[in-house]
Amino acid sequence: MSDLALDVVQQALNGFLFGSSYALIGIGFTMIFGVMEKLNLAFGITALGGAYAALLVFQLTRAPFPLVVLASVAAAGLIGLVVEITCFRWMPGDYPLAALMATVGMLFFVEEVIVHATNGVPRAFPAPLGQAMFDLGPWLLRGDLAFMFLVCLAVMVALWLLVFRTRLGLATRAVSQQPVAAQLCGIGLRRVNAAVFVLTGMVGGVAGALIGSAVGNLSPLLALPLTVKGLVTAVLGGLGSIPGAIVGGLLLGVVEYEALYFFGIGYRDMVTYLLLFAFLVFRPGGLFGSAARR
Amino acid sequence: MDFYVSLLTLFGFRILLGLSAYVVILTGQISLAQAGFYALGAYSAGAATALWGWPIVPAILLGAVVGGFFGFLVGFPALRVRGLFLVIATLAFTEIVRMVFLNLKYTIRVGDRTIGPAAGEGFRGITYYFEHGWSGLHILGFTWLFVAAVLLGLWLMDRSRAGAVLRAVGEDELAASSVGINLTAAKVSAMTLGGFVAGMAGALYAHYASYVSQEDFGVLLATFAIAYALVGGTGSVLGPVAGVLFFSLLIDGLRFLGDWRNLLFGVLIVAMMNLRPHGLVDAGLVRRLVGLRRRASAGA
Amino acid sequence: MKRTAMVVLSILFVLAPLVAAMTWEPAWAQDRVIKIAGVGAMSGVVRTFGVNAKATLDMATDEINAAGGIKLKDGSRAKIVTTYVDERCNAEEGISVIRKLASEDWLVSIGPTCSNVAEPLFGILQRKAGDAGDSGLQFPIFTDTAIKPGLAKISEWSFRNVPHEPTMYNHLFKWLKEKNPDAKTVMIGVESDFAHSNANAGIMEAAAKAAGFEVLGQEKWLLNDTEFSTQVGKFRRAKPDIIGIAAHPFTTCGALREMKRQGVKPKVMVGLTSSATLETMVGCGPEAEGMIIPTGFAPVTPEAKRVAKTVAERYKGNVDLHSAAVYENIQVLKMVIESSGVEGKPTTVASDRRKVRDGLAQVKEFNGLLGKVQRTEDRESTKPYVFAQARNSDWAVLFDPR
Numbered sequence: 001m002s003d004l005a006l007d008v009v010q011q012a013l014n015g016f017l018f019g020s021s022y023a024l025i026g027i028g029f030t031m032i033f034g035v036m037e038k039l040n041l042a043f044g045i046t047a048l049g050g051a052y053a054a055l056l057v058f059q060l061t062r063a064p065f066p067l068v069v070l071a072s073v074a075a076a077g078l079i080g081l082v083v084e085i086t087c088f089r090w091m092p093g094d095y096p097l098a099a100l101m102a103t104v105g106m107l108f109f110v111e112e113v114i115v116h117a118t119n120g121v122p123r124a125f126p127a128p129l130g131q132a133m134f135d136l137g138p139w140l141l142r143g144d145l146a147f148m149f150l151v152c153l154a155v156m157v158a159l160w161l162l163v164f165r166t167r168l169g170l171a172t173r174a175v176s177q178q179p180v181a182a183q184l185c186g187i188g189l190r191r192v193n194a195a196v197f198v199l200t201g202m203v204g205g206v207a208g209a210l211i212g213s214a215v216g217n218l219s220p221l222l223a224l225p226l227t228v229k230g231l232v233t234a235v236l237g238g239l240g241s242i243p244g245a246i247v248g249g250l251l252l253g254v255v256e257y258e259a260l261y262f263f264g265i266g267y268r269d270m271v272t273y274l275l276l277f278a279f280l281v282f283r284p285g286g287l288f289g290s291a292a293r294r
Numbered sequence: 295m296d297f298y299v300s301l302l303t304l305f306g307f308r309i310l311l312g313l314s315a316y317v318v319i320l321t322g323q324i325s326l327a328q329a330g331f332y333a334l335g336a337y338s339a340g341a342a343t344a345l346w347g348w349p350i351v352p353a354i355l356l357g358a359v360v361g362g363f364f365g366f367l368v369g370f371p372a373l374r375v376r377g378l379f380l381v382i383a384t385l386a387f388t389e390i391v392r393m394v395f396l397n398l399k400y401t402i403r404v405g406d407r408t409i410g411p412a413a414g415e416g417f418r419g420i421t422y423y424f425e426h427g428w429s430g431l432h433i434l435g436f437t438w439l440f441v442a443a444v445l446l447g448l449w450l451m452d453r454s455r456a457g458a459v460l461r462a463v464g465e466d467e468l469a470a471s472s473v474g475i476n477l478t479a480a481k482v483s484a485m486t487l488g489g490f491v492a493g494m495a496g497a498l499y500a501h502y503a504s505y506v507s508q509e510d511f512g513v514l515l516a517t518f519a520i521a522y523a524l525v526g527g528t529g530s531v532l533g534p535v536a537g538v539l540f541f542s543l544l545i546d547g548l549r550f551l552g553d554w555r556n557l558l559f560g561v562l563i564v565a566m567m568n569l570r571p572h573g574l575v576d577a578g579l580v581r582r583l584v585g586l587r588r589r590a591s592a593g594a
Numbered sequence: 595m596k597r598t599a600m601v602v603l604s605i606l607f608v609l610a611p612l613v614a615a616m617t618w619e620p621a622w623a624q625d626r627v628i629k630i631a632g633v634g635a636m637s638g639v640v641r642t643f644g645v646n647a648k649a650t651l652d653m654a655t656d657e658i659n660a661a662g663g664i665k666l667k668d669g670s671r672a673k674i675v676t677t678y679v680d681e682r683c684n685a686e687e688g689i690s691v692i693r694k695l696a697s698e699d700w701l702v703s704i705g706p707t708c709s710n711v712a713e714p715l716f717g718i719l720q721r722k723a724g725d726a727g728d729s730g731l732q733f734p735i736f737t738d739t740a741i742k743p744g745l746a747k748i749s750e751w752s753f754r755n756v757p758h759e760p761t762m763y764n765h766l767f768k769w770l771k772e773k774n775p776d777a778k779t780v781m782i783g784v785e786s787d788f789a790h791s792n793a794n795a796g797i798m799e800a801a802a803k804a805a806g807f808e809v810l811g812q813e814k815w816l817l818n819d820t821e822f823s824t825q826v827g828k829f830r831r832a833k834p835d836i837i838g839i840a841a842h843p844f845t846t847c848g849a850l851r852e853m854k855r856q857g858v859k860p861k862v863m864v865g866l867t868s869s870a871t872l873e874t875m876v877g878c879g880p881e882a883e884g885m886i887i888p889t890g891f892a893p894v895t896p897e898a899k900r901v902a903k904t905v906a907e908r909y910k911g912n913v914d915l916h917s918a919a920v921y922e923n924i925q926v927l928k929m930v931i932e933s934s935g936v937e938g939k940p941t942t943v944a945s946d947r948r949k950v951r952d953g954l955a956q957v958k959e960f961n962g963l964l965g966k967v968q969r970t971e972d973r974e975s976t977k978p979y980v981f982a983q984a985r986n987s988d989w990a991v992l993f994d995p996r
Contacts, residue, residue, distance in 0.1 A: 007827075014823045039378055086564050091571055097324065098571030101524045102564045104517060109560025112637075116557065120641035122844045122877040133855055140856065142823070214820075216851045217877050219844045220639050221818040224513060228385070235382045260824050265786055265814040266413075270393040273386040280383045281371040297697035300690060396787060414792045418713060418748075424721070424730045430693075503685055505714035509787070510685055546690070549679070556637055 010139050011257040017145035019253020021214060023152045024207040025226055026233030026245035028200045031159070034240020035176045035196055038099060042083050042106040044227030046201050049110050050076025051125065051208030051218055052117070058126055065128045065213075072212075073205035079110065080201020084194050111223050122219040125212035144214045151210060152249075155203060156242050162199070172196055232276060238289025247287055299430040301546065303502060305538055306437040310495035311515075312522025312534030313444060318488040319523050320457075321481050322464035324377075326516040327368050327384035328492045330391035331361040333511035335493030336500035337395060337411060340420040343501070344409050345402060350422055354440065354497045361493015362486050364391075369485035373478060388516050395508040416507030420500050437498050444491055448531045460484055492519070525566055527573025529580035536574040540566070626672035626938040628664050628931060630655070631695045632920070633688065633705030634739065636680035639844070642873060642912075643707045643739055647920050648678040649911020651704065653904055654924035664928055672938045674924075683708040688715050696733040699943045701936070702950050703735050704923050707916075709742035709790045712752075719749035723951060732944065734951040736927065738919035741867065742790045743797070746973035753954050753973045755919045755926070755962075757867060759797050762888035762979050767798075767805035769981070769993065770836065770862055770886075777835035777861050780807045783825055783849050785841040786814040794866050795840035802838070810834055819845055822852040829858045838864040839885075843871070847878035854881055862886060870982050870989060871914040879987025887984075890977045891918040891963060892991050898963040922962045930954055965996050 025047060032040045053075030054068045063071070087102035132143025163169035174182040175192045183189055211226070212218045233252055237244025252272070259271035311328060318325045339357030342348040348356070368387055375383050395417075401410035409419025423433055451457045462470040463480045471477050500506050518541070526537020544562060548555040572578065632651045634644035655674040658664065663673040679695065681688040688711035695703055706712050720730035730749065737746075737754040746754045770777065780802040784795035795812055802809050810832050813825035826849060829837060837853075837860040839846050846869050853859075863885040865874075870887035891914055893899040901921050902913040911917065927950070934953035936946045958969050965978035983992035 010827065011824065014821070018821050018823075033378060039381075086568070090568055095571055097319075097524055098567050100324075101521060102567035104521065105560045105563025105567065107560070108563065109557065112556045112560060115638060115641055116553070119645055120639040121873045122639075122847060124847075124877055124879075130851065131855055140823075140827075142855065211820075215848060217844060217847050221844055222820070225818055225820070228513065231378075231382055231385075235379055239378060257824065265816060266393070266397040269816075270390050273390045273393075277371070277383055277386045277390070280379055280386075281374050284375045284379055286379075297690075297694040300693040304686065304690060414787055415789055416710070416713065418717065421717065424718070424728055427727050427729045429729050499686075503689060503714045504717035505685065507685070507710055507713075507789070509710060545687075552680075553636065555680075 006138055007261060008258065011261045012254050013136070013139055013141060015254035015257030016250050017142055017149060017253070018257070019250035020145055020149040020152050021207070021211045021249070022229045022233045022252050023246040023249025024148060024155065024210065025204070025230035026237060026249045027152070027155060027159070027242055028204045028207065029230045029234035030237060030239055030242060030245040031200045031203070032196070033234060035172055036193065037176070038088060038096060040083065040087070040103050040197075040200075041100060041227060041231075042087065042103040042110065043200065043204055044230055045107045045110045045223050046076050046079045046083060047204035047208035047211070048218070048220075048223055048226060049079045049114065049208070050074075050201070050205035051212040052114055054205075054209055055123060055125055055212070055218055065126055068126055069206060069209040072209035073202045076205030076208060077198045077202040080197040080199075080204065081194060082106075083201075084197035088193065088197070089190065107223070107227070111220055114223075115220050118220075120220055122217040122221075125216060125218050127213040127216050130213065130216060142214075144210075148210050148214060151206065152246050155206060156246060159203070159242055168192070168195055236276070236279065236286055238286030241286070241288035244286060244288030251287075296430050299434050301542070303430070303434045303437050305542060306434075306441045307495045307499045307502070308518075308522060308538040308542065309441055309535050310444060310491055310498070311519045312526060312537050313448060313531065314488040314490075314492035314495065315519040316523040316526075316528055316531070316534045317448065317460070317491065318484050319520070319528055320460040320464050321484040322467070323372060323481060323484070324381050324520060325368075325372070325384045325485065325488065326381055326513070326520065327365075327387045327485075328488060328519040329511050329513070329516035330384075330388035331364055331489040331492035332496035332499070332515065332519075333388075333391050333395060333506075333508070334364055335361040335496030336506045336511070337398075337417060337496075338493075339497030340417055340500040340506060341400075341410070343422040344404075344417075344420045345400075350436075350501070353422075354494060354501075357497025357500075358490050358494035361496065362490030365486040365489020365492075366482065368489070369482035372485060373481055385513065385516065388511070388513065392508045392511050395511070414508075416505055417500075418505045420504050420506070422501055424504070433502060437502070440494055440498060444494070445531055445535075452531060521563070523573075525563065525573055527570070527575035527579070529573070529575045529577040533573055533575040540574065626666065626670055627675045628672045628936070628938050629675045629677075629698075629700045630924070630927060631700040631703040631705075632676060632678040633681050633691055633695070633703050633707075634678065635683040635707040635711075636678075637682040640683050640707055643916055644678070644680065646905075646911045646914065646917035647705070647707065647738060649905050649909035650901075650913060650917040650920040651676055651678060651924065653901070653909045653911075654921045658924070658928060664931055666932070666938055667935045668937075681706050681708070681711050683711060685711055685714045687711075689718060692718070692731065692733065692735070696731050699940055701734075701931075701938075701943065701946050702927060703733065704738050704920055705735070705740075706737070707739045709740040709745070712737060712740035712742070712745050713748070713789075716745055716748035716752040719751040721749050723750040723948070723955075732947060732951075734947055734954060736923050736954065738923055739916040740790075741916075742793050744972070744974075750955070750973070751951055755923055755967065755975045755977070757888075757890035757915060757977045757979055758970075758974060759794060759867060760801070761976060762867070762890075763797050763801035764804055765979075765995065766864065766886070766888050766981060767801040767807065769995075770864075771805045771807065774835070774861055778808055779810050779832070779834040780836045780838060781810045781829055781832055781834035782812045782838045782840060783822075783829070784812055784814055784839075785817040785819075785845050788817045788842065790868065791817070791840045791842065791866060795838075798838040798840055798864065802836070807836065815841075815845060815849070817842065817845060820848060822849045823856070825849070826852040826856050826858055829853065829860075830856050834860055836860055836862045836864060839869075840866050841869070842866065843869050843873040843877045846874060847881065850878055850881040850885075867915060871916075872912050875984065875987045875989070879984070882984040883986075885984045886992060887982050887989075888979050889915045889982045889989075890979050891915040892980045892982055892989065894980060894991055894994060895964060901963060918963050922960070922967065926954070926957060926960045929960070930957065 054072035237248030335357030
């Protein structure tokens, strides 16, 4: 195989694998928007906050990695609840812009807390799979990103089971389809909202911990990319569709990496955004959303 | 004294930026593209005076026109997307503009200096004000001439049919189109106008700072643009003014808190949105103030 | 309920600026004071620079004040009063902050931290001192950290005490060629959207070529990138003998981890000056093992050791190549103020600033913590330096050319 062909495939593989991180964070965004039709710009920082909390736990206890992930999940779930209370609970339902702005405020706040606690210095994050590399013929695959891809699938299955096989999931679907009727059936709107935020926060915690481990360092610099990439992924996949978020994230990764290879770093993001822009204009509903969706 | 002069000048750019977001929000479109228009205005006006020797007023107008032109271009594809999708699409636009400037290199030598957009290094040498001996007060006055003109123009527009049309489109598109309002014309005009005002703001900023670089024109600036309009309220043109005052007081007024200022920043935004979700100057407040005035004049 | 909240908020908004105005500048009417301001980044990812600079500023001024303060020309003694203001690594904020300081009675400012702030900041200063037609600010700025080369030329009111990267890297690569005669090729990785790193990559490339190396190319990424497999993949294929990484700790660590992952092991690794700090060691000490960086500060002289120890123990800051300059700047300013007739009265602010500027312009050489620092024609400095190497998650001195 020629060098060019080898490289193109390697880039696609790299992009596919790294896209798993976009997918994981996109799942959270898409769930919040899809289920609750609310835009939570503080989701990226919720995931990052969970990771930082987990790092603190690790530094104090030297716990094994699964416990670190658990700590991240718990912390992010808590942050998710705080976001729900401060940014959504008392906001007017017919004016989502107010909640949007409030989440921007939360984003600034949590980021500042992180900056104050760490002085902005990047901190090493435990990465047990950090050096795992597999050979696939002439190509290299990163083990930790492959693991992240598997986790995406597992999260998707877990969320599917939750939404379609549990009472909470039933309540969530009812609230998202017909909030008034759902209340009339005795479903507590506030409790369901809070539960969804905690749940998506927990998904964010998984994302934060795994991304932190893949990057190797946590830094406040991660806040903006997590937010922007997560949003883009959710939009690409079709808001509300979890399989869409996964496919969207992987697609975004592949596009980015091929753009980097062919156009260089100065144009990588430009090409990616141009394609995104074009995609949105021609298929505004996203990959798995309906074409005429709002 | 000089400091307050420069602070008021900064208010000018921010108010224009907020107004540009406000015009677009009136039609129900949340646009993160204002930072991109701002950047385009800054670079084109800067190039006009620093590279091509234009006088200042045509240069500022050039910046505004360039902003408006791109606003027009963005307005059409924006019709096809709504809500969050529009947010992402306009974000993509701002980032694309930023990256264009990250790569653009066009420098000339003027005397002993190299000036012009220099890709990652930024665009230095936009020193029109200083070369012509303008004092801080001159710069302030000049900037606010434009700000006052835009404020007046938008206020008049708000009171005219055009303003009602824009707000109608923002409230309920179906109802608006059913009374014969051309949705396309309304939304694209709003985006064009927003681009024009943002381009003007960028042009004025570039001359104030004498140096601009792509990192100043990213997502954060775009977020502040809509923040001024959302926190300030979209009830009237004074909304973005109130929004700018709120944020500026926060940044500068709380400076004595030192480190804690940044923490309080986010908290106060959350608090403000909880207390006044429709912004400081929302439609309700405007109606009440107008009602008060009417009652006062009726009483007298 | 909502109405009262509105009222309370409005009162707060009226009060805040009033309180700010009252508490910002205490009115020292009686004693003579010399007011020196510090400007730096206390926010975001560069917060650590500002924290360290402020700690060093406090230490240096406390030390001088404890010894009696500055002796003015008329024999009276004046205490140094300082403030440290956050420029948030943002041009607009930096300009605002300097204008505020200039409108008050601060004589001179140390800072800023960020090169992207320094550039516009110097741009709003008067270009030629005494030019009546130039309405730029007449306020001297003496930089400690912003290191992008060539900035002081912008104005005669700006002075910089930052290491001269071309000198250091030229020497480093020549030295590397001597020590590694079988090393022939060099590749560079750079975070291309950070002004300083970009400039540094160019310097590394020029230095490598001048020393007789073949530069195979530059691999680029952005300052908040998190994945480097493409760029490191090119390193892996080209197998350069020396890899230079012109990036700050976050992406340097990311690139180093990827290099380890892909088994890229060059003979020598070279880094960016600003990464020769504690940050890199905290972020990726093990991966950075062996990296060589030329730096303007290391605790290799008794004075350097003393300052580093005092700032760490009593002021909770870290002295590195950036914050060390703050200490040196304060010593220089003391010397300049004592010899140039600065009066330190509230009525003489403008003339005092001019005296400080003229005094600084006349300084040709001063004592730095590592040895004598020379002033160059365009108000930059040539500082003594050492080559530091990362060993066991700490920086050790590899070669001391002084």
